[in-house]
Amino acid sequence: MDFIQQKDLTGLNAMGLVSYAKNYVSLCNKKELKGISGLLEKGAPYFVLGGGSNVVLDKQIDQIVVHNQLKGVKLLQETTSHWLIEAAAGEVWHDFVLNCIRRGWYGLENLALIPGTVGASPVQNIGAYGVELQNRLDSVVAYDPINQQEIVFTNAQCRFSYRDSYFKHEGKGLIITAVRFLLPKQWEPVLSYPDLHNHPDLQQQVTAQAIFNAVCEIRQRKLPDPKVTGNAGSFFKNPIVSAQQYRELKARFPALVAYEQPENSYKLAAGWLIDQCGWKGRQLGNAGVHARQALVIINAGNACASDIVAIANAIKNDVLQKFGVLLEQEPVFVRN
Structure with a gap:
């Protein structure tokens, strides 16, 4: 079990966001779990990091970061x-x-x-x-x-x-x-x-x-390779709406892409909604939307969490105004 202070997490998150953990501990063996419990027994906040593919990390993480590296x-x-x-x-x-x-x-x-x-x-x-x-x-x-x-x-x-x-x-x-x-x-x-x-x-x-x-x-x-272009894959969930809302949207937007779901509902293609708002290939600050897949937000160069939050909020606002549909992000935001 390695315990490191001010651990650089930039290479440990798929978006490549600049981030540091005040306290970092690696978990490589189940026998180390008891030792990790000892670090957390005083109620210290902590966050479990895996491959870093579905997280947006703040610049400084004050929580104890437990890096799960169990194998087998x-x-x-x-x-x-x-x-x-x-x-x-x-x-x-x-x-x-x-x-x-x-x-x-x-x-x-x-x-x-x-x-x-x-x-x-x-x-x-x-x-x-x-x-x-x-x-x-x-x-x-x-x-x-x-x-x-x-x-x-x-x-x-x-x-x-x-x-x-x-x-x-x-x-x-x-x-x-x-x-x-x-x-x-x-x-x-x-x-x-x-x-x-x-x-x-x-x-x-x-x-x-x-x-x-x-x-x-x-x-x-x-999809872009995170090793080349920092990204967390699909950034937004495909929203699920009622059959009535689907019919209303389909009447207004005949090309709407949707998939019928159980319980009289429809799953809308979030990428299509975002594309219709003109976001594909656009950049805001140090973050952008991938040129071939509107569902993917990318690190356009030295981005930090605030850049990702800004573009995500701008996209959500535009989709809500145009379609009346609120998008929900997939990645977990780990804030200071």
Whole structure:
């Protein structure tokens, strides 16, 4: 367990924002959890950092930053119908998906190339191309540093919803140590999204590896690489509106992009809304909107949290004024 003061976090967040942690501790082994509990026992505020792919960090973080770097993947159980796999929270998500594909454990291929770590995946209930994490998750293993106890959350106890979970709210003080996945042996491809359904490499024989490759190709074509251009991926959630509001918007904007959802609702394409407000490719201060994907806010050069907040608020205001729809950001804002 390394304890560092004034740790530079600029290279530890995908947006590349200039940020420093007053107190930083790395978690590399579960045996270190008790020591971390000792640091937090006096009620000191803390924040758990994973891959830094879904956070907007302030310039100075006074909270204790616990950097989760737990590693390891293992097969816990094999039945006639499923594999039960456990991955440590600090595993890189994409590497874990690739590992599963190589070992013949299929079901996560649609979620390839999503940035971040395994431990962050249930917090956000990540999803892409027709698959949500909650469709594949068995349970989450977490540690309560205040009460010094391990807790296992079933899928239902995670209270998943669209890009949301228990761990974003009441459970945000927990340290997720591992995530368990239940992957079916009777694999069926998910090709509901047009980008996949119409992909030239998926028109004949469809395999999990082919879907994995196609998803990677699509994402690399549409989204900027955080290693090159700082970004947190999709910055805004696709808003869900009632059928009545959808019909009213469709009447005013016939080209509106939306997807029908359960319970008489529709999911609007936030990227389309933002594009219609003229934000694609625009810059405000040291932050900007990606030229090919309006959902992505980028670090245009030496940006800090205030730059991201400014452009995000400007976008939200414009969309609200034009469409009467309030956008909600996906990343977690970690303020001083």
